[in-house]
Amino acid sequence: MKLPRIDIDIGKIAHNIQQLKKLYGSKGIQITGVTKVIGGNPLIASILVKKDIKILADSRIENIVKMRKAGVQAKYLLLRTPALSQVEEVVIYTDISLNSELIVLKELSKYAIRNQIIHKVVLMVELGDLREGIMPLEINNTVKEVLLLKGLSLIGIGSNLACFGGIGPDASKMSKLSSIAIHLEKKFKIKLTIISGGNSANYHWFKSSKNVGRINNLRLGESIFLGREALCRKPIPKLFTDIFTLVVEVIESKIKPSKPYGKVFQNANGKIKKFKKKGLMNRAILAIGGQDVDVSGITPRQNIDILGGSSDHIVIDNTKLNLKVGDTVEFDLNYSALLRVLNSSYITKNTINFNECKSVLQSS
Known part of the structure; x- marks a missing residue:
């Protein structure tokens, strides 16, 4: 898919x-x-x-x-x-x-x-x-x-x-x-x-x-x-909080420096970012960006860290998992991220568990 x-x-x-x-x-x-x-x-x-x-x-x-x-x-x-x-x-x-x-x-x-x-x-x-x-x-x-x-x-x-x-x-x-x-x-x-x-x-x-x-x-x-309230974003008892799963593909995986090099100006988001120098790092790029999702509103389910993103890319620290090109990463989303994802024409919407849905509907 x-x-x-x-x-x-x-x-x-x-x-x-x-x-x-x-x-x-x-x-x-x-x-x-x-x-x-x-x-x-x-x-x-x-x-x-x-x-x-x-x-x-x-x-x-x-x-x-x-x-x-x-x-x-x-x-x-x-x-x-x-x-x-x-x-x-x-x-x-x-x-x-x-x-x-x-x-x-x-x-x-x-x-x-x-x-x-x-x-x-x-x-x-x-x-x-x-x-x-x-x-x-x-x-x-x-x-x-x-x-x-x-x-x-x-x-x-x-x-x-x-x-x-x-x-x-x-x-x-x-x-x-x-x-x-x-x-x-x-x-x-x-x-x-x-x-x-x-x-x-x-x-x-x-x-x-x-x-x-x-x-x-x-x-x-x-x-x-x-499945949560909107004041403190705490789960509501008996509700599912994992209804949506964002699945994204790795399109680059390489060993690179942890800190960009050269003269610093604004990035694509109009910000001047600061990076810690940690030596060489296994970095990966995901095929999604700010055009489709609020990057600050997604949480990876796998053991990776998000380093940042631009309009079409998210860059992650891939050191712990060593993901390869073609592998996928799964994310949970907050309301802001979900709103953007579900209204993006570039993201495939895949509905699952129809049979389970039917049983819930029949039990009501």
């Missing part, structure tokens, strides 16, 4: 979904499956749907179109707040969108009316991470305006934490979101069906909370596909 490739264990994905639904469902929280990391892969998306994930969320319209055309039957949510330039596509291809700008909501209304569609919206509330979101003091005015827009249905509010600013979704933040939901329902005499508290970073809040308040939805990607 063509290299480099990423092996994807479908059976382990099905298992993780089953366990997460059971975990969060114990306190009345439903899961929205985030598909951006898998590039909208229809086969993987269909596993989420078969495991009774009702809503699939993606930040790219192109991925949503891909899944729709492949016949994946789900409600689709646009994860990134819409750009003005794409509002008609949002209305046509998605069922729900997360929003924070009134000017965009007005355009969504215009195109929803034009296409005779009722488009559902969730308003994002700023709780401190300082990415998208309406400031709490402004939420009343925004809701008042949205309720007047034809073609739109306000179905909920949400928050995003632990992304841009790394601010954790603690009890105080979630209580604030619950209070805002209760306030809006009472003030405007409406019913909000989705109160989306966040993402895979909400695990510790969930585990430590006896009462989750009005929070009834989380948008999960990292927990499903990497």
Whole structure:
């Protein structure tokens, strides 16, 4: 099979979904499956749907179109707040969108009316991470305006934490979101069906909370596909953390100096690197680079050390293993690395363990 490739264990994905639904469902929280990391892969998306994930969320319209055309039957949510330039596509291809700008909501209304569609919206509330979101003091005015827009249905509010600013979704933040939901329902005499508290970073809040308040939805990607929470990147009990294996080929293996020689300037990544002088070293080059993977986000399963990389190459210390040209190296990936790999057209996607997947699906 063509290299480099990423092996994807479908059976382990099905298992993780089953366990997460059971975990969060114990306190009345439903899961929205985030598909951006898998590039909208229809086969993987269909596993989420078969495991009774009702809503699939993606930040790219192109991925949503891909899944729709492949016949994946789900409600689709646009994860990134819409750009003005794409509002008609949002209305046509998605069922729900997360929003924070009134000017965009007005355009969504215009195109929803034009296409005779009722488009559902969730308003994002700023709780401190300082990415998208309406400031709490402004939420009343925004809701008042949205309720007047034809073609739109306000179905909920949400928050995003632990992304841009790394601010954790603690009890105080979630209580604030619950209070805002209760306030809006009472003030405007409406019913909000989705109160989306966040993402895979909400695990510790969930585990430590006896009462989750009005929070009834989380948008999960990292927990499903990497089996861990997104605050400290610790594994979640009973989940697989080795679903994905990056397999890369050795294309050069030679004895060379450990330190580059000559006048030093910036390297291909715009950095001036420092190297320790260790004498001659067995060095190998792998056929993958920064164009396809976040090199800082991969961990070798074999006994090698990554020395660095450029756009198309990774250089490793090959002293301990003495790998030859044509040998392969396997890596685990963090979320950033996985996102780039699965969205690269140059890496073969190889799905495995269909039979195991079927047994997991049948047991649910």
